[in-house]
Amino acid sequence: MHDTAPTKHGLAAGDHRPDRPDWTIAQGWERYTAAEHGVWKTLFERQSRLLPGRACAEFVRGMAELPLSADQIPNFEELSEVLMQRTGWQVVAVPGLVPDDVFFEHLAHRRFPAGQFIRKPHELDYLEEPDVFHDVFGHVPMLMNPVMAEFIQAYGQGGLRAKQLGVLDQLARVYWYTVEFGLVLEGGAPRIYGAGIVSSSTETRFSVEDDSPNRIGFDLERVMRTRYRIDDFQESYFVLNHLDDLLALAQIDFAPYYQRVTGAAEHEPGDVLASDRMLTRGTGRYHARKRQGAPA
Template structure:
């Protein structure tokens, strides 16, 4: 998809990725031209903090035997569990560990601002939190998904470097009209990737790790297919954002993920564009 051009005096517009019937949400009037905004911490209600606490408690209890070792090790570095963390508090530890920081955004943002932030080692975190009635499932990423699901692995040096290189590659993909292909790689690795450890299959994708149901489904259910990570296969495969995945791609280490995404994707984009797309679960 094409990224909109955002003028300095025009409020950024929300965007939608993947296939969904629901419109995006978030107060984009708060955002600057690069889609970042201050974390409006005072706007969180006691109910918001309680929702975060309950989500954290539920997901943390599900992690043993399902989440990868690196994620479980670094999760405590988020800090507080009983309230929504202040981003500046997380950044004190994160920047010291890998040179990354988190920045607030009102919701989903277009490719170019997203890639630009990643390339600068800045991870965009949606600052609103889901409603109690959305406790078990939410389509758009909220502050819990982004913080709990994504940020712990940014404390891992190899994964953190991979994320920055993904951002740089995204800016190149935009110039080559290949953002949709690269977004599929993000979806099937960073959001819904699996990793094979010595003691079995585990999840490392943020969309899995922040989901009460998909964590068990992705690792233990016999229903989905699980394939070795193949870049061209991933880029040919469409995805849906409002249901459990039917296909997962598996790596053996974060070094493998870094190495497989290091080469120039230009010839891969050219080949994939000449091939038919594959439906999610094909």
């Protein structure tokens, strides 16, 4: 399944719509059970062991400077207090996926909407809807970085415009291949900054160590024309030379890009183009075996 299916922001959270028009709810931190804190602990400890040498330095620094620990699910007010002092962001609780316009409005005003529920013990490795572990462990450490803080706010502002123009799919791919599944070069090697990777034990290893995926130098127009996978590991990862490259993206005029990519041929997730700047040309082994019905 590729990005023609509903995207991660586009669905309402089940049948429950909060009373507030911005979809925010109270986190209700005091209502988390010991079992729920235990799930957080399991996930936190597992990922913390995996990330050294795989996650980028800015993610590791953000983790260290935030009130995050294995012992308990974080309190959003405490996170927001630190974030506000550093980059002007805050974390607001939502019940799950929210409509696009609500999501973009929050980001445009430096509010990061985080699911306040946590997955069940049998869902440790895969969850369709982003929960508090994905949203907080995965995203919030990078919001301590001024460049990422600026980029995500600009994405929120751009998302509101893109929806009006009918080009949201193309912009969503930029978010997907950066904020969710982005890699960046550090010391000549790819390191993780995308939340979808750092919150997944299996994709943490796959993205930077497996020989199957392509690792391609980031090019904006190429990314806007490339579908992504919502059901499995990515077939291609786009790699920034430096996190500061996101600042240029935050300041760019996307209108000419929309004009060029609208109606242009789209690329499948595993395509390799002659114009690509290849860091690693993948074997495609993992997804080929999956397509044949064999264990990956």
